[in-house]
Amino acid sequence: MASSSGEVMGDGTQNSQKEIDDLLAHLDLREDELEDVVIGADEVTKLQKDARWLAIARVHTSRSFSSDAFIGKMKAVWNLSRDPICREAGENLFVIQLHCLGDWKKVVHQGPWTFRGWAVLIEDYDGKEDPAQFEFGGLYVWAQIHGIPELYRKPWIVDDLARRVGKTREVQMSPKLFYEGNYVRIRVFLELNSPLKRVVSLNIDGEGKKRLYVKYEKVPFFCKHCGIIGHNHEECGDGVWGTKDLQYGDFMFATRRATAAVESRPLAGRGRGRTGRGSPQGMPRKRSSQDAELDDPAELKDDASSPIKPTDAIESDTGVGARRNLNLNAEVPGTKVPPGTPMETADTDVIPPPPPQYTNPRDRSKVRKTSATPTELAPSAASSEEDRRAQ
Numbered sequence: 001m002a003s004s005s006g007e008v009m010g011d012g013t014q015n016s017q018k019e020i021d022d023l024l025a026h027l028d029l030r031e032d033e034l035e036d037v038v039i040g041a042d043e044v045t046k047l048q049k050d051a052r053w054l055a056i057a058r059v060h061t062s063r064s065f066s067s068d069a070f071i072g073k074m075k076a077v078w079n080l081s082r083d084p085i086c087r088e089a090g091e092n093l094f095v096i097q098l099h100c101l102g103d104w105k106k107v108v109h110q111g112p113w114t115f116r117g118w119a120v121l122i123e124d125y126d127g128k129e130d131p132a133q134f135e136f137g138g139l140y141v142w143a144q145i146h147g148i149p150e151l152y153r154k155p156w157i158v159d160d161l162a163r164r165v166g167k168t169r170e171v172q173m174s175p176k177l178f179y180e181g182n183y184v185r186i187r188v189f190l191e192l193n194s195p196l197k198r199v200v201s202l203n204i205d206g207e208g209k210k211r212l213y214v215k216y217e218k219v220p221f222f223c224k225h226c227g228i229i230g231h232n233h234e235e236c237g238d239g240v241w242g243t244k245d246l247q248y249g250d251f252m253f254a255t256r257r258a259t260a261a262v263e264s265r266p267l268a269g270r271g272r273g274r275t276g277r278g279s280p281q282g283m284p285r286k287r288s289s290q291d292a293e294l295d296d297p298a299e300l301k302d303d304a305s306s307p308i309k310p311t312d313a314i315e316s317d318t319g320v321g322a323r324r325n326l327n328l329n330a331e332v333p334g335t336k337v338p339p340g341t342p343m344e345t346a347d348t349d350v351i352p353p354p355p356p357q358y359t360n361p362r363d364r365s366k367v368r369k370t371s372a373t374p375t376e377l378a379p380s381a382a383s384s385e386e387d388r389r390a391q
Contacts, residue, residue, distance in 0.1 A: 047127075053098035055108050056125035056134055060192065060220070060230045061092065061118040070094070070115055078107055089131040096122075112141045112218060119220035119229055121192075138191040139229075140169060142217040144183040144254055145200060149210070152202065153184070162186040164200045165214055179217070179254040195227030198252060215254040224248045 039047075059070065071086045071094070078084075084107070085097040098104045113120040121136040145161055155173060162168040166188030175185040190196065196219075202210045224233040224246040233241055 051127040053100065053104040054125045054127050055096045055098065055104065055122055056089075056131055057094045057096055057120055057122045058136055059092045059115055059118050060121050060136075060139075062231070063118075064091070065116070067094070073115060074113070074120070077113065078103075080106065093131055095125065095131060109140075112139050112220065114218070114220050117221045136192065138166075138189050139220075140187055140189050141219055143186050143188055144179065144181070144215045144217070145186065146181045146183045146213040146215060147210075148182075148184060148202070148212060152204070157202075158184050158186075161200045161202065161212065162188060165197045166190050178257060179215075180257050181215075181255075183215070190229065192229060196222060196229070196248065196252065198227075198248065215252055217254045219253070222248065 059065070067088045074086075075083060080098070080103040082099045082103065084099070084103065087095045087097075089095045096107065098107060108122055108124055111120070111122060113122065119139055121139050123134075123136060125131075125134070143165055145158070145165070148158065148161070153173070155171070158171055158173065159168065162171055165186065168186060168188050170187040172185040175183070196216070197214050199211045199213060202212060204210065220229055221232055222229045223231055223236045225236045225241050225248070226233075227248040233239065233246060
């Protein structure tokens with residue numbers, strides 16, 4: 001848990017250098033206890049180079065939690081190029097070794113970060129100071145100043161207004177409106193022991209004062225009674241407060257804008273404007289039974305028919321089953337009925353010939369060659385002699 005300067009967060013004993021010196025002043029140390037481990041200048045330079053990407057972090061709460069849960073959660077949230085090396089240095093206190101400038105900038109400067117709603121205080125660390133002695137002043141957050149008149153929406157005026165909220169690092173005069181309202185966006189440093197600002201005042205000569213709302217993006221837990229980050233109103237004092245005593249609340253949160261509805265017409269391009277495979281965005285993929293009116297008896301009745309089906313072939317309402325009147329007595333085109341044959345007999349006895357079967361031309365030529373006789377192919381000598389006698 002958070003502790004005052006000079007207190008070890010693990011065992012509660014004093015760990016300041018002054019108290020260690022006072023303790024050693026009353027002790028007679030042996031020579032083997034006074035032997036030094038010498039670190040040369042070259043080694044110091046190398047160690048300082050390795051410690052460039054160090055950071056120190058503390059979860060700003062008095063509650064205890066699993067250090068493994070914190071390390072695993074923050075690794076997933078940061079999603080760095082290389083896994084950082086995190087070491088628990090005390091109660092709710094961690095030393096983080098990063099491996100490159102990009103990861104270090106993201107962890108130290110792209111907050112605010114939260115763990116289970118509590119603020120995660122992260123600052124640059126040189127590796128020399130005792131982690132228990134390190135003092136966290138606060139954290140940087142994104143805030144918004146709403147309702148600045150356009151005439152006075154000037155950089156120098158906005159900068160003065162931002163300084164009333166906290167130490168300013170960045171001002172965005174024309175931010176993308178991901179949140180509701182007309183505002184300028186500022187990144188400010190919030191002190192841990194100071195209550196959050198709810199409004200800033202703009203005093204215009206001849207027009208009077210204008211109160212401008214201040215809203216916060218992704219702000220950690222804060223007290224609705226005193227406005228200080230790190231606890232809620234039920235943990236402040238005895239925790240019993242009336243409605244009038246809660247001077248801070250949800251009205252200080254920036255509200256995300258609702259996503260505009262997308263038209264249901266199909267859009268050009270693969271996957272554009274769709275929430276699922278073949279489903280336009282904003283349109284349900286399936287209809288419920290109520291939408292389809294399946295409780296309506298008329299909807300459940302099977303009265304569908306085909307436009308080419310004869311009327312007398314439609315299924316009756318008795319529900320016995322499908323009955324089809326196959327008319328076999330109809331005359332088949334291309335068939336001849338002998339004259340004088342009754343229609344009943346003709347319709348039932350006359351069977352139309354089957355369609356001709358396809359035969360390969362090569363097979364037909366083979367059949368002609370094998371079926372032809374020698375006399376058909378060439379006249380014999382005897383037949384020629386008989387012809388001359390006959391003449």
